[in-house]
Structure formats: structure tokens, C-alpha cells
Amino acid sequence: PQSRHAVTLRTAAGAEILMHIGIDTVGLAGQGFEAHVSVGRKVAAGERLITFDLDLIARRAKSLLTPILVMQGCGFAVVSSSDSREIAAGERLMEIAPSAAAAGGGMDGPGSGAAPGASEEVRRVRVALEHGIHARPAAQIVSALKGFAGEVHLAVQGRNANARSTVALMKLGARKGDEVEVRAAGRDARAAIDAAAGILAGVHEESSGSARAVPRPSAAEPAGLGQKHPSAPASKPVSVPATAAGVPVEPESGAALRGVIASRGLAAGQAVRLAAREIEVTRTGAGVSHETQQLAGARAQVRLRLQAARTAASGAAREIVEAHLELLDDPELTEKSLAVIAGGTSAAYAWRQAVRESMEALRALGDARMAERVDDLLDLESQVLLAMSGTAAAAIQRLPPDAIVLAEELLPSQLVALDAARLAGIGLAAGGATSHVSILAAAMGIPALVAIGPGLRRIADGTALLLDAEAGLLHVDPGAERLAATRRQLELRSARRAAEREAAQRDCYTADRVRIEVLANVGSLADAQAAARNGAEGCGLLRTEFLFLERETAPSEAEQHAEYQRIADALAGRPLTVRTLDIGGDKPIPYLPLPAEENPALGLRGVRTSLWRPDLLRQQLRAILGVRPHGQCRILLPMITDVTEISSVRAMIEEARAEVGRHEPVELGVMIETPASALMADAIAAEADFFSIGTNDLTQYTLAMDRGHPELAARLDALHPAVLRLIARTAQAAQARQRAVAVCGGLASDPVAAPILIGLGVHELSAVPSVIPRLKALIRRLTLAECAAAARQALEQSSAEAVRAIAVSLAACVSEPESV
Numbered sequence: 001p002q003s004r005h006a007v008t009l010r011t012a013a014g015a016e017i018l019m020h021i022g023i024d025t026v027g028l029a030g031q032g033f034e035a036h037v038s039v040g041r042k043v044a045a046g047e048r049l050i051t052f053d054l055d056l057i058a059r060r061a062k063s064l065l066t067p068i069l070v071m072q073g074c075g076f077a078v079v080s081s082s083d084s085r086e087i088a089a090g091e092r093l094m095e096i097a098p099s100a101a102a103a104g105g106g107m108d109g110p111g112s113g114a115a116p117g118a119s120e121e122v123r124r125v126r127v128a129l130e131h132g133i134h135a136r137p138a139a140q141i142v143s144a145l146k147g148f149a150g151e152v153h154l155a156v157q158g159r160n161a162n163a164r165s166t167v168a169l170m171k172l173g174a175r176k177g178d179e180v181e182v183r184a185a186g187r188d189a190r191a192a193i194d195a196a197a198g199i200l201a202g203v204h205e206e207s208s209g210s211a212r213a214v215p216r217p218s219a220a221e222p223a224g225l226g227q228k229h230p231s232a233p234a235s236k237p238v239s240v241p242a243t244a245a246g247v248p249v250e251p252e253s254g255a256a257l258r259g260v261i262a263s264r265g266l267a268a269g270q271a272v273r274l275a276a277r278e279i280e281v282t283r284t285g286a287g288v289s290h291e292t293q294q295l296a297g298a299r300a301q302v303r304l305r306l307q308a309a310r311t312a313a314s315g316a317a318r319e320i321v322e323a324h325l326e327l328l329d330d331p332e333l334t335e336k337s338l339a340v341i342a343g344g345t346s347a348a349y350a351w352r353q354a355v356r357e358s359m360e361a362l363r364a365l366g367d368a369r370m371a372e373r374v375d376d377l378l379d380l381e382s383q384v385l386l387a388m389s390g391t392a393a394a395a396i397q398r399l400p401p402d403a404i405v406l407a408e409e410l411l412p413s414q415l416v417a418l419d420a421a422r423l424a425g426i427g428l429a430a431g432g433a434t435s436h437v438s439i440l441a442a443a444m445g446i447p448a449l450v451a452i453g454p455g456l457r458r459i460a461d462g463t464a465l466l467l468d469a470e471a472g473l474l475h476v477d478p479g480a481e482r483l484a485a486t487r488r489q490l491e492l493r494s495a496r497r498a499a500e501r502e503a504a505q506r507d508c509y510t511a512d513r514v515r516i517e518v519l520a521n522v523g524s525l526a527d528a529q530a531a532a533r534n535g536a537e538g539c540g541l542l543r544t545e546f547l548f549l550e551r552e553t554a555p556s557e558a559e560q561h562a563e564y565q566r567i568a569d570a571l572a573g574r575p576l577t578v579r580t581l582d583i584g585g586d587k588p589i590p591y592l593p594l595p596a597e598e599n600p601a602l603g604l605r606g607v608r609t610s611l612w613r614p615d616l617l618r619q620q621l622r623a624i625l626g627v628r629p630h631g632q633c634r635i636l637l638p639m640i641t642d643v644t645e646i647s648s649v650r651a652m653i654e655e656a657r658a659e660v661g662r663h664e665p666v667e668l669g670v671m672i673e674t675p676a677s678a679l680m681a682d683a684i685a686a687e688a689d690f691f692s693i694g695t696n697d698l699t700q701y702t703l704a705m706d707r708g709h710p711e712l713a714a715r716l717d718a719l720h721p722a723v724l725r726l727i728a729r730t731a732q733a734a735q736a737r738q739r740a741v742a743v744c745g746g747l748a749s750d751p752v753a754a755p756i757l758i759g760l761g762v763h764e765l766s767a768v769p770s771v772i773p774r775l776k777a778l779i780r781r782l783t784l785a786e787c788a789a790a791a792r793q794a795l796e797q798s799s800a801e802a803v804r805a806i807a808v809s810l811a812a813c814v815s816e817p818e819s820v
């Protein structure tokens, strides 16, 4: 590194030794140090690595103490060392040996103890990840490497990172197109590099194109194309007048502060200010071994608490807890803390130093995604410090009724410690719409505005507030009348929601008694349960990828069968449409590396991947065919472009049926999500039993716009007339052969699109569980004639905007008024 104050040596056998000259010397930015080697150089015993100006460092650094550490996780440990005496140059300092043998001792010194079969592999890989190595791929790499023994490092532009550390990988700041050197040691070095390279070469971003990083709420559908992302893009942060000195004055009654929408909704209530939680720590420690134990004890406590929270949580909350668990055991934070403790400080001081250093490094990258992960580090810092101070986990904080909590920033652990029954809304001066606390607030259904700016600081406790996280405004002291009107509106909404939810349990018909089936898209057992609660008439799309992602090996046939059966049971006999594995493209699987592809969206994905790995498909087919009662499941094939793909899979189904001894046939449907399949729908209808239109991919491929492209997100609307014409054609072909036609892409979860889809001839919608009650309520107010007219009009438009305008005004006409 540029600071030249430390060097890591890696022996041929994979042992890693870090020498860190002085304490806190990174801050010297290289002053007083001269590096004689560059990163990645092979060095011989006796070669000069770094020379340094001892006087300068003694004056400027906190300490001259120089920790020499054998890195945790490299598979080596110290066997013996020369303690408390002066050592001459060339003399033996310590002996290290492979960890398993360390107990027996007696190995050679560094560099000479190559384990049999150990080897080092190096490969250069270009980062294809749309947003570089941000938090999610970093965590994926760490997780993918868990099954490998040796060390793996990534280097880019002179920066080097331990690939087992999420923090270190994020700090690399590697962007799309950067060339990364992946270096691995040990017997399985090549496979480890394959796993890391697979992730670097894939484009596993959020399919909504949203900036979310680590968490991927399982219950929440990737916002489909045509569904606008719920958070408004960054709007001007503050609208408060400032004094000449730049200090905001107290917002006047009736003033409105502008913020960024992090969780949509409305709230009327009173301001409750949360003070920043700064925990005092003393610097001086009580001895290295005592402090090391303190740190280990506190982390163990937090780990236990987080593990318990993980079991209890689901969806976004669970993924956030998982991210915190990953960070808690991050080797970079651990090593840094131990190095600081070695300088004589307390464990609390060392932990804070380690965390803050990483926070600064992430902030310095100037990347909003990374900066938002800073909150997670801060959260973890305080959880560990609280554990060290013997303070129990934050008790539920009492709130007055209708509390609108205002704070500079809020940490996920602080949010979950608030009394949720009384928490009406959240307003933050700082923060981002995609930070974990924002995602958590959205998952909890609590309206939130972030990045409101310094004006927020001047709002006194108890001030009446109207938080409009639909328009992005926080109204200060809006007057009794306005507050009362908002409260009435909220009551109406919640009464309407309750009524819609109750009515959702009944089958859905239009006002003129045309049956429209409303099913749910499901990605997990929890989603299936939510589907049943929300009145889904079955599952129109089970994305089986969920069972394969975020694991180290493929699930066995028995595991798959058990999970499909659990989901079928949760649906209590309602139809279950199981889509075969749709991997590749934006859903790579580390343990199933696909050949490197220039353009994965146009490469091996969906059914193509399954036909490329027929062994996996056969297993999956057998697992589905075994689900009871026979007849509940139907099979759906993703990414079909040719009729022959269907006949190939049908032949495999027949074989699998014979293998599992099943007599009953199974319905086989296809996703219409490529222009080719829509245009060939008549030929495909002869082979397939039903159609399900995947508007997310159909839009991406029709408009030639990547579904994860942030710049194009606003134009990527499935209501584009080109897409609608393909849907119309598909529906006609289906009708001619009496085949059912459904839409399961994101457009089906967009209530304003329902009249047009129904008008085009779609009689089945498969949507996100939570929108089903709304969707059914809307459909019940429509007639087929209205829908057909809307569809005809839509097909004549020349842009998606024009179609959307028609859809929105029709939906507004038939919806119950919600404002008072």
C-alpha cells in the first residue's frame, strides 16, 4: 500500500505473516518509510522489504510497537517464539506450522514448510459486476470461499485484500471493468479462484436495478419492470432557510422540509428526538491478554444475540442480521483490533479504532453504496461496545403514541429497539434510501424520510408533524385541521386494507362475472405462507433458484423435494407452478460456474442452463414429480426460445416419471419472456399446456435495455406498446388452442396495468403476495368491456408514458377515493 508501513509475506505453503511497523502508522501516509518491494513480488530470505526512519516514526506515531502476526485463517499458527529478549538480525524469531500440526510442534521456520500438494494459483479477472465489488458480491465471495482451505487474495491497482474479509473487499473500491488479480494458495486453489472469479464475472445485482446491496428481502418481489421503484430519486435535501452563518433557523410552523423517500407512507404525530448514542471508552488497557479476552467475550455475546435474532427474523430483517454476523467475524476487523490491543490499549478502544478505520476507508471511496454500509459498521461497533460495558442489549425504548422519531442517523439495532406499536414514522437528517435501516423500515411498513438535512435538528421534541413519505415532505406544525384530515385518511386506508384483505380470500371475478385468477409469486416457504394469508389462489411462479442461491453446494434431490412439499402444503391444495431452475444471467451460482460469457443475459440461462446440465434438471424434475398430491404441481420452463427445448424437457419428464413410478401426467407450461417465444407462440402452444408471460425479461429483450441498468431504469416500462403487442399476440395464440395464459412478471404486480392485461386476453395474474388484496379489489370493479377498450387504446399508443397515463387514469376512475 501507499502508506508503506506494513507488509504481508505469503510463503509457498500459504502461511501469511503480517508485519506492521509501529501503531497507527497508516496515518503517516508513507512518511518515514521506504518500500523496497512491490505488491505481489517474490522475495528471498534476507532481502530488504521496508526501511524506515525510526526517529521520525517515534516522534509521529503512537508507538513503535511492531506486531508480527500469523494471519488467522491461513491455516498456520505459531509453534514457538522468542519472547522478551533482544534478537539479532538473522536470528530465529518464531516458528510456525500448519494449524493441525501446530499442537505437535517441531516444524521448520517460515517459508520452508510447504504442505504436500500445496500450490499457488494466480488469475486475472475483469470485474463484470455492474456496480463493482460492492457489499453484496463482497459478502458472496466471502461466503463462496468458506468451503476452501487456503488463503485467497484479490489485488487491484496496487491495493490488496484478503478475500475472506467483506470489509477488505469493499475497500478495494474495484469497479466494473477493473482487472483484478485473484491469488489463491492450497490444494484447492484453482477451485477457490473459480468460485471467486465466477462472482466477479457475473452480474449478480438487484434485478430491480435498485441500489440495495447486502440484503435482498425474500418476500419482496424484485420490483418488476413497469413498477416504478418506490423510493424517489434523491431530491433536494433541505428546504429550510439558513442564517448568514449557514446555521439553520428553527423551521416555522407550516414549513415543509424535503427529504428522500426511504419507505413510502403517511404519518401524523409528534416529534421524538433520539440522541446520538456515543459510548465512552477508555484508551489504556489492562494488558494484552486480558483485553484480547475482553474482545473475544464481547463478540461472542453479540454473536449469540445475533444468531438468536436471525432465527426469529425473516425477510429483510434476517438478511440484515446475517450481514452483521458476517461483519462481526470479519478477519480484517479482528486483525486490526488485535494489532491495536498489542499496542497497550483497551479492547473497546481497539475495536472502535478498527471499525472507524474501515468506516473512513469506505466513506473515502466516494461510492454511495459503500457509504451506506458505514451504518452497519457503526451499528456493530456499538453492539460490541455495549456488550463490553456489560450493558444488556438495548431494551425496547418507550415512545409516546404516534411518535415520529427524528435523528441524525439511526442504526438497525436502534430501530428494532423502538416500540414498534407506537412508532408512526421516521425522519433522518442524514442516511440514504438504500441503507439497511431504510430497508428495515420499509419491511416493517413504517414511513420514513432520510437525508432531510440540518433543518431537522431544530425541530423540538413534541412538535406536531406530518410525515408525507409519498411526496417526500416533512410538514412542521401543519395545523390541527391538516393533521386531523391526515388521520382520517390513514383510518380510511387501514379500514380499506382490512376489508380488501378479508375479501381477498374469495375467488376473483370482474364486475361482469369474468373469472380472473390471482395467484402469487413465491421464492420461499415464508412467501408461500404470505401468499395464502393474502388470498392468493395458488402460486403462479415458484422461483426455485432461491433454494440454490447462497449455498456452498447444490441441494440434493431429497432436500429439493422436501422444500417443494413444504411449499405445496403451505398452499393447502391450491395449484403450485414450479419453475425449473432459472440461473445464469443475473443469477450466477458460485458452485456451478458457467463458461465465461461476454454477455451473460444473452448466454446460458434459464432452460438453456438446464439442458446444458441435464443431470441437475433430471434431479429437479424427479423432486417436483414426487410432490403430493400429484396434480397440485405444474412445471414451468424459463427462457424458452424454441419448440425443441420444450420437447427435450418433456422427454426428460417422461423418463423421470417412470423413475419415480408416477402414473399421473403433469402439466408443462412455458415462460414467454423472449420476443422469439412471443412471436412463435402459435407453434409453442401446440407443445405447451399453458403460458406464463415474464414481462421483466420480455421487456428487457424487446427494448434491448438491461433490466438492471440504473440509467435506463426509468425507461424500462413493461407498458411499452411494443411489449403489449407481443403480449396480445401471445394471448391470441393461446386462445386459439384453448391454452391458459398468465402474466407472472412484475407488470402483474402493478395494479394500474391489470385492466390492460385483462383486456389483452390474460386471465391469470401472478403477483407479489402483498399486492393481491389491492389487485383483487380493483379487478372486481372492472368490466371486460372497459378492459378491452383500455387495451385497444393502449396498443395504439406510441410510447410507454402515453400507455401509463391511460392506465393511471382508468385505475383512478374505478378506485375508491382515499383522500377526504
Ligand code: PEP
Pocket: 541, 543, 582, 673, 693, 694, 695, 696, 697, 698, 744, 745, 746
Ligand atoms: C420475468 O422475467 O418476468 C420473470 C417472471 O422471471 P424472472 O424475473 O425470475 O427472471
Ligand code: MG
Pocket: 638, 673, 694, 696, 697
Ligand atoms: Mg425471467
